[in-house]
Amino acid sequence: MSALRVAIVGCGKISVNHATAVHAFQDAELTAFCDPELGRAEALRDRFGTGAVYSDFSTLLAEQSPDVVCICTPHPTHEKLVLEAVAAGAHVLCEKPLAVELDSAQRMIDAARDAGVRLGVLFQRRYWPAARRIRAAIDDGLFGTPVLGECTVQLGRDRAYFEADAWRGKWSTEGGGVLMNQGIHYIDLLQWFLGPARTVTGHISTFRHGDYIEVEDTAVATVEFTSGALATIRATSIAAPGLGARVSVTGDNGATASITEFPEGQPACNDVWAVPGQEEYTLPWDPAIDSDPPLSAIHERLMPYHRLQVEEFLTAIAADRAPEIDGVSASHALQIVQAIYESSRTGRKVRLAD
Ligand SMILES: NC(=O)c1ccc[n+]([C@@H]2O[C@H](COP(=O)([O-])OP(=O)(O)OC[C@H]3O[C@@H](n4cnc5c(N)ncnc54)[C@H](O)[C@@H]3O)[C@@H](O)[C@H]2O)c1
Known part of the structure; x- marks a missing residue:
């Protein structure tokens, strides 16, 4: 070949x-x-x-x-x-x-x-071992039926970040703010764990960066999934210092696991793994950590997971099969982000198309 x-x-x-x-x-x-x-x-x-x-x-x-x-x-x-x-x-x-x-x-x-x-x-965070461990545990039935999720994104961005690239911070050239650019990674994980979403209620606002961006810097939402599972989403780019991101899942058998990425870009760990019979707890917080590393350091830490996804994609092409994360799979998180924008605009709960 x-x-x-x-x-x-x-x-x-x-x-x-x-x-x-x-x-x-x-x-x-x-x-x-x-x-x-x-x-x-x-x-x-x-x-x-x-x-x-x-x-x-x-x-x-x-x-x-x-x-x-x-x-x-x-x-x-x-x-x-x-x-x-x-x-x-x-x-x-x-x-x-x-x-x-x-x-x-x-x-x-x-x-x-x-x-x-x-x-x-590209949704390389799905290649974190800690994320795959949760997905595999759900597939193995260790959560019974997943019924509750949480996605919390508390990142730090400043004026210099938005002004460095002219396309950032505008609806016409970025298409959204913290949800569309950063939050979508974690919303993708949330729906990867909990399945297709059915309804979304959300609010967006711009609290801190409004002098130089027009898109949202903060958002909250509740999501109901077709399985009946419920989840909350909280995302902001105003945290100072940045506090990373966390996605957690609870099953109807009481099992809970979460992944925490801190500082941003650091491969996530399962900070809570409260699955019956195999409980592990990790506290990742260390005040000495540089909580707002430069973008170059964030990207470098993400590199191994970009590599895993690029390898998977190229292997799929060579084998003439579909890649793991195709356009349909990647559209689910976009659908939730768009529904949060619509709900915030209209004040209504948004029912998603199948
Ligand atoms: N997966 C991740 O973790 C991750 C991290 C950062 C960025 N991204 C995504 O990667 C994309 C680029 O982000 P970035 O931070 O590298 O932006 P960037 O501004 O650093 O780079 C974008 C480049 O695209 C070029 N460009 C613009 N229009 C073009 C065109 N029509 N044809 C060819 N080149 C064109 C620009 O000149 C610029 O060099 C975005 O979709 C962003 O959301 C993903």
């Missing part, structure tokens, strides 16, 4: 994780990098020492015919790039969120299916 030819589109901060993972994968080669800011594509190419650089994606597709395209650009740009890539016959691994609107996500899912190519979406 010849190596998969992989192109990276969007050569900003997170593209390094994709390129590192592809570079390390035995049966893939980095063949092209694209960014309208060509210097960024050149810098990434130089770091890995291989591949052509482009400022225009259509030209890249025409000249390189990549087998796989990794999309690492701001949220509302994903659809155009995904549609162009799949029309050219490339499989696509897109950064989260796949889209900022469900209709847009559906168009990408349909286009990939019609073109006969695979569409995967």
Whole structure:
């Protein structure tokens, strides 16, 4: 089998994780990098020492015919790039969120299916061993039926973070705030544990960053799942210091387990594993920890899990099977985020489509 030819589109901060993972994968080669800011594509190419650089994606597709395209650009740009890539016959691994609107996500899912190519979406936190341990324990019946969930996201962001990249903080270029950008990772875990959501009630607000962002910096919501399970979501980017994130699940047999990520980017641990017969408790809090590491450190700590998901995706492509996290799977968290926005706007409980 010849190596998969992989192109990276969007050569900003997170593209390094994709390129590192592809570079390390035995049966893939980095063949092209694209960014309208060509210097960024050149810098990434130089770091890995291989591949052509482009400022225009259509030209890249025409000249390189990549087998796989990794999309690492701001949220509302994903659809155009995904549609162009799949029309050219490339499989696509897109950064989260796949889209900022469900209709847009559906168009990408349909286009990939019609073109006969695979569409995967990055939610690398599902590859944390602590998260997989909960999913496996649910599958093994150790929680009976999961009936209660909690998702708490208390991250620290400041003015400099929002002003560093012009696309952040605006509805038109980011599509949302703490829910759409950061919270969606943990909402994805919540629904991975509890199954499809049925109704959502939520409120969003902007308490601390309002002088320089228009999207929400804080949100709360309650979710009812089709199984009957209930959950709360609390997300903010105003915590100072940042306090990481936590997702927990309780079963109707009383078993509870949670994962805590602290500081942000640190692989989560099962801080509570109160499963009958196998109880373990870990207290991760240490005041000496740097609770607000720089984004580069956060991304570096996430690297091994990006790598696991990129490997899984490339292995799926080589084996001609669907990736673990495809467009449909990735749309569930987006559906909950969009429902929180709608509920906050209308003041009503939102019933989700199947
Ligand atoms: N999975 C994770 O943990 C994680 C972490 C950080 C970011 N992300 C996601 O990755 C994506 C990018 O985030 P980032 O922090 O790297 O942003 P960034 O601003 O650092 O990089 C984005 C890059 O895309 C380029 N770009 C913009 N429009 C483009 C286009 N049409 N074609 C090609 N390139 C284009 C920009 O010039 C920039 O270099 C977002 O979807 C974000 O949510 C995911």
